[in-house]
Amino acid sequence: MEQYSFDQLPRAVSELHQKLDSIQDLLLESRQPIPPAIELMTIAQAAEFLNLSVQTLYGKVCHREIPVSKKGKRLYFYKSELEEWIRSGKKQTMSEIREQLPSLVVGRKAKRH
Numbered sequence: 001m002e003q004y005s006f007d008q009l010p011r012a013v014s015e016l017h018q019k020l021d022s023i024q025d026l027l028l029e030s031r032q033p034i035p036p037a038i039e040l041m042t043i044a045q046a047a048e049f050l051n052l053s054v055q056t057l058y059g060k061v062c063h064r065e066i067p068v069s070k071k072g073k074r075l076y077f078y079k080s081e082l083e084e085w086i087r088s089g090k091k092q093t094m095s096e097i098r099e100q101l102p103s104l105v106v107g108r109k110a111k112r113h
Helices: 006-030 043-050 054-062 079-088 094-112
Strands: 069-071 074-078
Touching: 043 054, 043 074, 043 079, 074 079
Parallel strands: none
Antiparallel strands: 069 074
């Protein structure tokens, strides 16, 4: 390791700062977005994720109420599909309903005439 005198410290710190900047630039250039992992779940894992019993989940699969993939006798669930299924069941808030009310009323009047 090189020894620096007190007079040499400002120049050494400046060089060190430049080297750190170039390392940071290299890291940022090489950084590529990481694709989201496809998380495949078994029925037990999906039931735990959805906070449902395995029996209830089997019922939803049987009635085709929930997205599922089947390979042989095994059922698999994609986490992203389950999250989308949950979002699709979102109930509107009163403020969202009030915002849509004028367009709904206009639509009903147009149908009557």
